Amino acid sequence: MTLAEKILSAHTGRESVKVGEFVNVKVDMVMASDLTAHIAADQFEKMGAKRPFDPHKVVFVMDHFFPNKDVAAAEQIRRLREFSKKHDLLFIEAIDGGIEHVCLPEKGLVLPGDVVVGADSHTCTYGALGAFATGMGSTDIAVAMVTGEIWMKVPPTIKFNYQGKLPPWVTGKDLILYTIGRITVDGALYAAMEFTGEAIEELSMDGRFTMANMAVEAGAKTGIVAADEKTKAYMAGRTTRPYKVYTTDSAADYAAIVDYDVSKLEPQVAIPHSPDNVRSIGEVSDVRVDQVVIGSCTNGRLEDFEYAARILRDRRVHRDVRCIVIPGSQEVYLAALRAGIIEVFVRAGAVVGPPTCGPCVGGHMGILAAGERCASTTNRNFIGRMGSPRSEIYLVNPAVAAASAITGRLTDPKEVVDR
Amino acid sequence: MIRGKVHKFGKNIDTDAIIAAKYANITDPLELGKHCMENIDPDFGKRVEKGDIIVATTNFGCGSSREIAPVTIKGAGVAAVVAKSFARIFFRNAINTGLPLLECAEAVDASDPGDTLEIDLSTGTVRNVTKNLVFSAVPYPEFVTELIAAGGLVESVMKKMGRGG
Numbered sequence: 001m002t003l004a005e006k007i008l009s010a011h012t013g014r015e016s017v018k019v020g021e022f023v024n025v026k027v028d029m030v031m032a033s034d035l036t037a038h039i040a041a042d043q044f045e046k047m048g049a050k051r052p053f054d055p056h057k058v059v060f061v062m063d064h065f066f067p068n069k070d071v072a073a074a075e076q077i078r079r080l081r082e083f084s085k086k087h088d089l090l091f092i093e094a095i096d097g098g099i100e101h102v103c104l105p106e107k108g109l110v111l112p113g114d115v116v117v118g119a120d121s122h123t124c125t126y127g128a129l130g131a132f133a134t135g136m137g138s139t140d141i142a143v144a145m146v147t148g149e150i151w152m153k154v155p156p157t158i159k160f161n162y163q164g165k166l167p168p169w170v171t172g173k174d175l176i177l178y179t180i181g182r183i184t185v186d187g188a189l190y191a192a193m194e195f196t197g198e199a200i201e202e203l204s205m206d207g208r209f210t211m212a213n214m215a216v217e218a219g220a221k222t223g224i225v226a227a228d229e230k231t232k233a234y235m236a237g238r239t240t241r242p243y244k245v246y247t248t249d250s251a252a253d254y255a256a257i258v259d260y261d262v263s264k265l266e267p268q269v270a271i272p273h274s275p276d277n278v279r280s281i282g283e284v285s286d287v288r289v290d291q292v293v294i295g296s297c298t299n300g301r302l303e304d305f306e307y308a309a310r311i312l313r314d315r316r317v318h319r320d321v322r323c324i325v326i327p328g329s330q331e332v333y334l335a336a337l338r339a340g341i342i343e344v345f346v347r348a349g350a351v352v353g354p355p356t357c358g359p360c361v362g363g364h365m366g367i368l369a370a371g372e373r374c375a376s377t378t379n380r381n382f383i384g385r386m387g388s389p390r391s392e393i394y395l396v397n398p399a400v401a402a403a404s405a406i407t408g409r410l411t412d413p414k415e416v417v418d419r
Numbered sequence: 420m421i422r423g424k425v426h427k428f429g430k431n432i433d434t435d436a437i438i439a440a441k442y443a444n445i446t447d448p449l450e451l452g453k454h455c456m457e458n459i460d461p462d463f464g465k466r467v468e469k470g471d472i473i474v475a476t477t478n479f480g481c482g483s484s485r486e487i488a489p490v491t492i493k494g495a496g497v498a499a500v501v502a503k504s505f506a507r508i509f510f511r512n513a514i515n516t517g518l519p520l521l522e523c524a525e526a527v528d529a530s531d532p533g534d535t536l537e538i539d540l541s542t543g544t545v546r547n548v549t550k551n552l553v554f555s556a557v558p559y560p561e562f563v564t565e566l567i568a569a570g571g572l573v574e575s576v577m578k579k580m581g582r583g584g
Binding site: 070072073119137139189 | 435482484486508511516562577
């Protein structure tokens with residue numbers, strides 16, 4: 001069996017599962033955000049449930065419209081806070097909060113070998129830990145909250161094997177954008193994407209989170225990386241709950257195996273209006289930008305900020321550009337502050353905001369006007385995603401975003417650093 | 420029997436196109452329906468009539484997990500979506516919110532905007548009345564058919580909870 005099949009099998013209490021089979025899967029963590037939890041709470045109440053199956057395995061994270069962007073958002077969040085108190089759920093908001101997919105791994109709430117379901121499509125992020133994690137809608141999540149189980153169809157696994165060492169300024173973001181560009185936005189529809197190979201072994205945990213995060217952009221049910229020593233080092237001190245490391249059998253049946261030599265890969269850019277509309281940075285370096293966003297569940301972690309800081313240190317953001325930096329969590333914020341990175345950003349002329357999904361989802365804190373273009377480290381460049389339907393989003397890695405903030409156009413980091 | 424006019428869309432119609440996240444705090448389906456497809460077809464909400472049918476090519480509903488996407492489509496008055504393929508979270512959400520989906524590539528290729536379609540959900544038959552053509556949609560997996568027959572996921576959980584006392 002593949003890694004994904006083994007985890008599902010272990011959570012159905014059976015020896016094995018087959019691709020295409022419908023199974024009821026026990027879940028280790030159930031998540032919803034302020035954008036989706038209210039419908040889950042409605043369904044929970046409609047079902048007449050007295051309590052969640054296990055309050056320590058249900059978490060609500062306030063992040064999309066946090067800090068409350070308007071009265072409607074404030075009402076939703078207040079209601080969810082009350083609901084969480086009543087049922088003694090885990091509730092993550094201001095004091096130690098941040099974006100769900102950054103927070104949950106940091107807090108040791110999701111572990112290798114877990115099955116995690118969340119009412120957010122980027123729940124697949126936790127696959128970077130060697131967990132089976134997938135997004136669903138609020139009603140499915142409500143059922144998982146009440147019963148501790150949810151139905152799934154066992155997905156086929158596609159293996160993506162990345163050979164070679166990554167060149168400087170080429171990151172996990174570039175690997176996943178390159179992959180989506182090759183296979184398209186439904187190239188892994190319903191499948192699990194398993195990321196392997198030399199470049200993945202070398203990749204940091206932060207880089208792996210970025211890759212697993214965008215598996216959904218290829219239509220996948222999840223993206224997954226087998227846990228290794230880096231994973232164990234990441235988990236150390238974050239949890240006391242025991243976890244299990246699964247790996248794919250050598251005789252496992254993959255639906256397909258895809259090999260990429262990435263030793264000469266350039267930074268990648270997904271141009272409007274689809275994450276599979278991918279170019280190398282050199283092909284689009286004449287595109288002017290009005291805004292740069294560095295952050296999100298895709299690229300709002302410490303390593304992302306270190307990349308950006310290496311570019312922005314002792315340089316100035318272009319006078320025609322708004323550069324908005326959003327740490328993915330309070331933990332990332334504090335680490336960046338201690339490392340002097342926040343000061344680098346502010347001195348460079350970037351604006352540093354509180355942890356939130358804000359601009360990525362077109363909520364607040366960086367909405368685009370008609371005709372404006374944004375170089376963004378986020379995950380989707382759909383029409384109107386960040387504001388006006390006549391604005392444009394270019395998806396890039398944090399170093400490209402920072403370099404573009406300096407020049408005012410899409411820029412290869414090499415160009416700025418070597419200048 | 421569903422009978423309505425075709426509104427045709429292309430591939431990869433994402434959930435931000437179906438309903439932008441800025442409307443996520445709206446709970447009234449009719450109000451949501453007014454903003455259906457707003458980012459890619461601003462007049463859709465005005466043009467669409469009750470019982471009409473959305474026809475699209477591949478990967479319909481890709482993107483976010485927002486359950487209001489199928490609710491919005493229903494709220495706009497759309498009776499069913501016929502497509503070549505559906506994104507997986509959207510598929511689950513449509514089942515859970517009662518929006519009929521039909522996977523039928525031939526019907527998509529053969530249908531033009533404004534054509535009248537008749538859909539029999541019990542048999543999965545899609546009839547293009549304008550062109551006098553008949554197609555069969557790919558049936559739902561048995562598991563999903565049983566789930567729908569049981570009144571949906573929430574109903575079936577309630578029944579189980581009732582049994583368990």
